[in-house]
Amino acid sequence: EWDMAESETQLMLSVGLIEKDVNADTLWVWCYPSVSAELRDVLLRKCCLTLDSLVLHTFVFGQYYRTWYYISTVDVQEPTVLKKVTHFSVVITAKDFNPEKYAAFSRVLCRMYVKHGNPVKIMEGYIAVLTKGICQSDENGSFLIRDYDVRKAYLAGSIKDVVSQFGMETIILYTALMLKKRIVIYHPRVEALLEFTRALPALAWHRKDWSILHPYVHLEDRELESLRSCTGYVAGFVDPEVTNRSDLFDVFVNLPDSEITISQHAKEAMAMGKLHKEIGHFIVQSAEDTDRADVQVIKDISVKTKEILNNLVSLAEEGQDAKLTLEMLKQRHFPPATENFLFRLAAAEQLLKI
Incomplete structure (x- = not known):
């Protein structure tokens, strides 16, 4: 048996901390070992704490130039050692797609931070997983990297849900995926996007390629450049403005209205028979x-x-x-x-x- 824990742990790239304080300022306060300024901008944008209306997204994930990010956010409840902090997010970046694994791990790190109010504890937990594949703490729950097989992550989305919403039109999504076309999905709620988009690559299971998945993209130049660097993709947007961006898609899915549109320029490639x-x-x-x-x-x-x-x-x-x-x-x-x-x-x- 080759040492899975070792290869698994080398997939993690960094851990970071974003805080919202009592003055409603949101800041990137700490990270280990490091995160580029450019990626930090993206992560601050993804983190719900920077939004004006504080809709709390307890967990979001996505990718930027092949770096996956996983963000768990906590509403700090009294009493706590974190006196000046109202909310915080733990951000993990990694090379692999595995939302369940990083959701579980970041939750453990969040609990440590709530208890100790010290980023050093987050770093210790992170290093423990990095070196031993396990992070144990009696009161904060333990996390074992071995419990999270990547196949499980690939199978976690529901094709049945996709088909129950779109019926025969699912063939459009299948065809687009098989031909490596650009699929854009719109929904105002990020959770709905994450759930729907992650299921789609399974329609082309023979490729087992989740690198095409960009579940949470903003209409922002750098992010769109990251998207355009891919031949085909499945990209999710919460901004309704994306409807008018036919330069970004061959197939457009309006999730709330259950509508799929093939853009004019892709009609020929997507002809159905x-x-x-x-x-x-x-x-x-x-x-x-x-x-x-x-x-x-x-x-x-x-x-x-x-x-x-x-x-x-x-x-x-x-x-x-x-x-x-x-x-x-x-x-x-x-x-x-x-x-x-x-x-x-x-x-x-x-x-x-x-």
């Missing part, structure tokens, strides 16, 4: 089966995807260096929408001969 209808029915059927858990639905869709990909690969193998050409596809006389989809899918899967 018989194959899409068939896959769409298949997804809906699997998701609506009350006996099937989310994991099984994801598996069903994955098996279906594998079939399509295997067919593509077998077509490619007839060609030179196992690559596919449009000519080879044309010889099969697929319906136009199917041919279009398969050609673009082959490109997304790097099976095309250029």
Whole structure:
């Protein structure tokens, strides 16, 4: 058994502390080992303490240029050693996507800070996990890194919920993900965004790629640059203004209204045909089966995807260096929408001969 704890712990990058004081000032007060000024700006923006209306988001997460951040926020209750602090947030940055792991860990760190009012305690807890993969304290609960498998994090979103909201239109999301398109989701409540967006990469389970997930983005230049550095993505916004930013999306999901729109420039790439209808029915059927858990639905869709990909690969193998050409596809006389989809899918899967 290789030492999982060691490789796991090397995924953590930093821990930081943001406080809101009795004068309603929000400040970045401490971090270990360090966080760049640029990332700090982003984290302050993500932290709900900087919002005028204090809606308390107990936990949010997202990424910025491949650095994941996890923020737990606490409303400080009397009596406490933290005399001048009304609220605070513990911010962990890491290389991996695992919200449950970092939510649990940051909660333990929050409890330590409430009790001792000293960031050194946060640092000690952080270093304990960094070196031993475990952070134990009798009164503040303990945290064991081993308990949080990344597969669990991938499976925590609910495809069944997505399908129950969008039905047959789920095929649009599936197609967009398979073709590595840009999906933007709008909802005014960040919690709803986090829950919905994190489920979507599971529709393309064969890639197990959650780096496409940007669940909480602000319409701010640097953040949009970070987004644009990705080929395809699933991005969540709380700002309704994003509706008018068709430069950012191929597919737009208005979550409160349950509406999915394909933008004008992506219409051709996203043309739907018989194959899409068939896959769409298949997804809906699997998701609506009350006996099937989310994991099984994801598996069903994955098996279906594998079939399509295997067919593509077998077509490619007839060609030179196992690559596919449009000519080879044309010889099969697929319906136009199917041919279009398969050609673009082959490109997304790097099976095309250029």
